[in-house]
Amino acid sequence: MFLDLDGTLAPIAPSPDAARIPGATLALLRRLALATGGALAVVSGRSIEVVDRLLHPLRLPVAGLHGIQWRGPDGQVWELPVDRERAARLQARLLDIAAGLAGVHMEGKGISFAVHYRHAPHQEARIRRDVAQAASAFAPDYVLQFGKMVAEVKPRGADKGSAVERFMAVAPFASRLPVMAGDDLTDEAAFAVVARLGGVSIKIGDGDTSASWRLPDPPSLARWLDGLSTRGPDDASRHE
Numbered sequence: 001m002f003l004d005l006d007g008t009l010a011p012i013a014p015s016p017d018a019a020r021i022p023g024a025t026l027a028l029l030r031r032l033a034l035a036t037g038g039a040l041a042v043v044s045g046r047s048i049e050v051v052d053r054l055l056h057p058l059r060l061p062v063a064g065l066h067g068i069q070w071r072g073p074d075g076q077v078w079e080l081p082v083d084r085e086r087a088a089r090l091q092a093r094l095l096d097i098a099a100g101l102a103g104v105h106m107e108g109k110g111i112s113f114a115v116h117y118r119h120a121p122h123q124e125a126r127i128r129r130d131v132a133q134a135a136s137a138f139a140p141d142y143v144l145q146f147g148k149m150v151a152e153v154k155p156r157g158a159d160k161g162s163a164v165e166r167f168m169a170v171a172p173f174a175s176r177l178p179v180m181a182g183d184d185l186t187d188e189a190a191f192a193v194v195a196r197l198g199g200v201s202i203k204i205g206d207g208d209t210s211a212s213w214r215l216p217d218p219p220s221l222a223r224w225l226d227g228l229s230t231r232g233p234d235d236a237s238r239h240e
């Protein structure tokens with residue numbers, strides 16, 4: 001089971017720092033991790049460090065930075081190799097883009113960067129254009145990723161789809177039916193992999209998607225997951 005974080009486990013908040021996973025959802029994740037024998041991972045645009053902080057004290061397998069980072073069930077971490085000096089130059093350019101624009105801020109995530117305009121929606125066209133230009137200037141090793149009121153630039157070479165593939169190659173995920181829930185454009189790469197593997201993809205909220213199912217919001221997903229987590233193996237076989 002693969003779950004996105006912002007907009008899926010945590011309701012969308014006014015700023016990245018304000019996002020929280022409800023306590024009941026954290027308790028639910030703990031039950032789900034047990035019920036699936038550990039085959040539960042968070043697949044997020046946040047760094048692994050931030051995902052751990054938001055899940056604390058729970059520590060799960062995680063794909064961070066849209067798949068650029070990955071921590072497997074055995075705790076081993078993989079990160080796409082990135083030129084740190086080039087990343088610092090890109091960060092400076094994105095800081096320049098955000099500077100002086102009220103309601104716009106740059107979220108530095110070490111090797112991946114997000115320019116948020118939730119508090120300045122009228123700046124969307126300008127931010128998207130300027131961030132796209134910055135991404136082109138750093139191509140081919142960086143790519144553009146649009147999201148909810150955000151334009152991100154991330155290293156090329158991994159995405160949420162490759163992260164799900166990486167999980168599906170190892171126990172306890174291997175040979176299981178993948179289920180992926182997510183709310184944003186970045187989740188579509190994971191939905192495509194899940195579809196190829198014959199699994200179940202769930203889009204949270206509005207918007208075009210290749211997912212086969214849809215739920216309206218994070219509380220609906222939590223209710224659905226709660227139903228799954230309280231069904232024991234006997235119940236599961238009764239329904240087959």
Ligand SMILES: O=P(O)(O)OC[C@H]1O[C@H](O[C@H]2O[C@H](CO)[C@@H](O)[C@H](O)[C@H]2O)[C@H](O)[C@@H](O)[C@@H]1O
Nearest residue numbers: 005006012013014015016019044045118148150
């Ligand atoms: O893949 P995700 O776990 O969904 O992460 C995607 C991005 O989420 C965060 O930004 C979004 O959520 C914020 C808090 O709700 C919201 O204020 C912002 O407008 C959204 O774009 C996060 O800050 C990014 O780094 C993630 O890539």
